[in-house]
Amino acid sequence: MVNYCIYQDRCHAEVEQKMKEFLLIDEAKEEIILYLLKENYLNEERFTRSYIRGKFYIKHWGRAKIRIHLKQKQISEKLISKCFDEIDEDDYEKTIRRIYEDYYSKQSGLKEYQRKSKTIKYLMSRGFEYEKINDTFD
Structure with missing residues (x-):
């Protein structure tokens, strides 16, 4: 999971989805998430800022489309609004x-x-x- 998070910034939902593929018990999933958070491999704000920059400056998406896609990834509205200063x-x-x-x-x-x-x-x-x-x- 560390390699998965190092390759590109990930959100909690993506990491949890990936862990479903491994058929782990809930305690193991929680331990992995805690480790990734503690070691800063998993950071929601960093992911959100990176996602906003990429989708705007590379794909040329507007704020509304970016907001919808971030909500689908279960990012909070408060965090999304806070990070829109990237544009x-x-x-x-x-x-x-x-x-x-x-x-x-x-x-x-x-x-x-x-x-x-x-x-x-x-x-x-x-x-x-x-x-x-x-x-x-x-």
Whole structure:
């Protein structure tokens, strides 16, 4: 389990899921979790910050999509909100603008309002908030 956690930051849910594969008794699972926590191989805040940075700066996901995926990994709302400072506000707006312009320019043969609404829907599917998209282009 140490190697599993060293390879990449993991959350509790991922570690527990992996341990299910080993068919361990509950006491052994608890001992392993405690050891990983004590030795700092398992750290929820570090995982959350790393996940947010990766999904935004590499995959270009918006906050809404990142939040949903973290909740699926059983990360608390309080911790998620605390860690969103990993995304620089200027970078967030630049990313929205860049994705908007790139996607918008690829829409051809459509009326202006269709291009715009299709592009906004695309950005929302990437996890960007409607209000933030509008604020960026007003």
